[in-house]
Amino acid sequence: MCGIVGYLGKGYAQAPLIDGLRRLEYRGYDSAGVAFHEGNEFSLARETGRVKNLADSVQKNSSSSSLGIAHTRWATHGAVTVSNTHPHMSQDGKFVMVHNGVIENYGILKKFLVSKGIKFSSETDSEVLCNLIAYHYSELPTGEDRFIDAVRLALPQSRGAYGIVILCVDYSDTMIGARRGSPLVVGLGEEANFIASDASAFVGRAKEAVFLNDGELSIISGKNFRITTMEGEEAKAVAHPVEQISEEVELGDFDSYMEKEIFEQPTALENTLRGRFGDDGTTAKLGGLEGHEDELRNLDRIIFVACGTARHACMVGEYLIERLARVPVEVEHASEFRYRNSPKAGKSLVIAVSQSGETLDTLEAVREAKTKGLLTLGITNVVGSSLARETDGGVYQRVGPEIGVASTKAFSSQACLCAMLGLALGRMRDLSPTDGQAIVQALNDLPDLVTKVLQQGEQIRELAIKYSKAEHLLFLGRQSLYPVALEGALKLKEISYAHAEGYPAAELKHGPIALINPDCPSVFIVEGSSLSSKTIANMQEVKARKGPVLAIAPDNVEIPEEAVDDIFRLPVVHEVIRPILANLPLQLFAYHFARLRGLDVDKPRNLAKSVTVE
Ligand code: M6R
Numbered sequence: 001m002c003g004i005v006g007y008l009g010k011g012y013a014q015a016p017l018i019d020g021l022r023r024l025e026y027r028g029y030d031s032a033g034v035a036f037h038e039g040n041e042f043s044l045a046r047e048t049g050r051v052k053n054l055a056d057s058v059q060k061n062s063s064s065s066s067l068g069i070a071h072t073r074w075a076t077h078g079a080v081t082v083s084n085t086h087p088h089m090s091q092d093g094k095f096v097m098v099h100n101g102v103i104e105n106y107g108i109l110k111k112f113l114v115s116k117g118i119k120f121s122s123e124t125d126s127e128v129l130c131n132l133i134a135y136h137y138s139e140l141p142t143g144e145d146r147f148i149d150a151v152r153l154a155l156p157q158s159r160g161a162y163g164i165v166i167l168c169v170d171y172s173d174t175m176i177g178a179r180r181g182s183p184l185v186v187g188l189g190e191e192a193n194f195i196a197s198d199a200s201a202f203v204g205r206a207k208e209a210v211f212l213n214d215g216e217l218s219i220i221s222g223k224n225f226r227i228t229t230m231e232g233e234e235a236k237a238v239a240h241p242v243e244q245i246s247e248e249v250e251l252g253d254f255d256s257y258m259e260k261e262i263f264e265q266p267t268a269l270e271n272t273l274r275g276r277f278g279d280d281g282t283t284a285k286l287g288g289l290e291g292h293e294d295e296l297r298n299l300d301r302i303i304f305v306a307c308g309t310a311r312h313a314c315m316v317g318e319y320l321i322e323r324l325a326r327v328p329v330e331v332e333h334a335s336e337f338r339y340r341n342s343p344k345a346g347k348s349l350v351i352a353v354s355q356s357g358e359t360l361d362t363l364e365a366v367r368e369a370k371t372k373g374l375l376t377l378g379i380t381n382v383v384g385s386s387l388a389r390e391t392d393g394g395v396y397q398r399v400g401p402e403i404g405v406a407s408t409k410a411f412s413s414q415a416c417l418c419a420m421l422g423l424a425l426g427r428m429r430d431l432s433p434t435d436g437q438a439i440v441q442a443l444n445d446l447p448d449l450v451t452k453v454l455q456q457g458e459q460i461r462e463l464a465i466k467y468s469k470a471e472h473l474l475f476l477g478r479q480s481l482y483p484v485a486l487e488g489a490l491k492l493k494e495i496s497y498a499h500a501e502g503y504p505a506a507e508l509k510h511g512p513i514a515l516i517n518p519d520c521p522s523v524f525i526v527e528g529s530s531l532s533s534k535t536i537a538n539m540q541e542v543k544a545r546k547g548p549v550l551a552i553a554p555d556n557v558e559i560p561e562e563a564v565d566d567i568f569r570l571p572v573v574h575e576v577i578r579p580i581l582a583n584l585p586l587q588l589f590a591y592h593f594a595r596l597r598g599l600d601v602d603k604p605r606n607l608a609k610s611v612t613v614e
Helices: 014-027 051-060 106-115 125-139 146-157 257-263 265-273 293-297 308-325 360-371 386-390 409-428 433-454 457-467 479-496 505-510 532-544 578-596
Strands: 003-009 031-037 042-048 067-073 095-103 160-168 174-180 185-188 192-196 208-211 216-221 224-229 239-241 301-306 329-333 348-354 375-380 393-396 472-477 499-504 522-525 549-554 566-570
Touching: 003 014, 003 095, 003 160, 003 174, 014 031, 014 051, 014 067, 014 192, 031 051, 042 051, 067 095, 067 160, 095 125, 106 125, 125 146, 125 160, 146 160, 146 174, 146 216, 174 192, 185 224, 192 216, 257 265, 257 578, 265 409, 265 433, 293 409, 301 308, 301 360, 308 329, 308 348, 308 409, 308 479, 348 360, 360 375, 360 386, 375 386, 375 409, 386 393, 409 433, 409 578, 433 578, 457 566, 457 578, 472 479, 472 505, 472 532, 479 499, 479 522, 479 578, 499 505, 505 532, 522 532, 522 578, 532 549, 549 578, 566 578
Parallel strands: 301 329, 301 348, 348 375, 375 393, 472 499, 472 522, 522 549, 549 566
Antiparallel strands: 003 067, 003 192, 031 042, 031 067, 095 160, 160 174, 174 216, 185 192, 185 208, 208 239, 216 224
16 A cells, blocks of 8 residues: 655665655555655655656656655545645645555544644645644744654544654754554665665665554654654664565566566475474474464364455465364454454454555454454564564464565465464364375475476466456355455456456356356366366356356366366365465466456556555
8 A cells, every 4th residue: 555755864865765666666556756855845746647757757856855755645535636645745834744544533633723724735634634743833832852742742633544754844854753553664774764664665775674563653863763652752673684675576587576476486385384394294383373382272263364365365274274173263354353243252263364464454353353352363474564563473474575466475375374274283183193294295295386387377378368358257166266266356356357256166056157158257166076076067057058168177187078168287186285276377367367458467456565544
């Protein structure tokens, strides 16, 4: 979602700020802007559309300021217009501010400010917060702490979520950041310091990153920096090295991050699996769960909370964990769990799954679970993310940064970790060592099998060419392949804008079959179990109504010619890894389908990588 970069350093701020915005483009946005401190005023440049438009406009009027803030906006309050684009300037010209998140009570605050004679030039909640800070500033006596005091007075008055970076014209070497609910990270370099919404904004320019916690402020003054609480007490700053992520965010020889991330999956999965099996080779050993063994052994229920693709991975987990560990599992949309008064039945464990670890709906679900006194675990890819910090324990995915908005390698590693969790919980209960050993073997074989499937990418490209004219598609699967059908449909619609729906295969006849016609292809993901004959019967129902059928099926499942138009074959594998392998051709199908339509797969319209608003 929206991206923030602030720069204070020895050199000119312009290049690092624009470069930082480019690195944040993957988060999704619809306009971009930058403000520079120019001595006794601010200069502002804002453009709708791509960062490139902003870069071109800034190039014409270069700034030699060494203090500035920049932003990519994903519209929430107000249309995509220049006046709604950040940075926002207070009416008196004293402050410029960039904001991620939503100020829920901005209406009341705005009324108050209007009553004080303040006029607004945008429809945004952010401009209200900027003016509220300016208002408090105008009421405070002159003094060294006036800027920070104004921020500290205004923020507790706002409800909702924010990550802000703000500059005051009277302070030519100070930049203040504050966080509640929306991530902020300070980048510490030799030549400059940064405050950004994501460390990738300052990769290559800062050596260390310090993540802010909710309720903290970061104050960068000249070369110094400190973190305080809202009340002004010094807070602990834990620095993480940033060099390690620099290479991983480069595109290399690939045309898009999505393609790169699809083909990275063998290595990504190797990293997810590495060192995570017990010495006897019959169970998984997940470090982040250590210390919780007794609670895990005595669980009555698991509730997964997640959104989008991460929720589909949890649904794979639901089937696998119930089968391996015999623990009842529920999967909730995180946004629903938060407001639902789910009864606290027995000993429940809440597992939140989020690639970014910053999805607000998922974080709020975790907070709700904690309020109810439930044990919470997190599965996330981002080290130091809010999810990692707020849960009682958890597991990192270790797949490296996922930049493409369409989640690919993260799904595979999340589904893999769910299988490992099922194995670990199963072995704590009644799964036999022999079954455990077979699962360990299957998981260890996974990276090579993924390579093998991805090597058949050309066949998928040809299938995408054949079906790419379709505007409506159905994806159908049973059991642990049902979430794969959902994921295949989500991937296709989010990047190609074709309408796609996923269903359990047997649901077809309860309604969706009405859609079947020669222009509506059905993609069946066929399991290699006794159920496959039932799925083949569903395929025949589609064919009988002249619907085109594409099957993704294991090598050993015979499919009569009259039931199918095209088949993509998968290796015959253990059920725990079947969903991960079956999802690969669907990732590639969506990728080629969208590319054939000339679309930018990394920046699909209206979407953001990390959704930090409700
Ligand atoms: O960062 P998260 O895993 O919490 O993100 C959750 C969803 O927003 C995300 O998976 C979204 O559905 C992707 N665009 C799907 O490709």
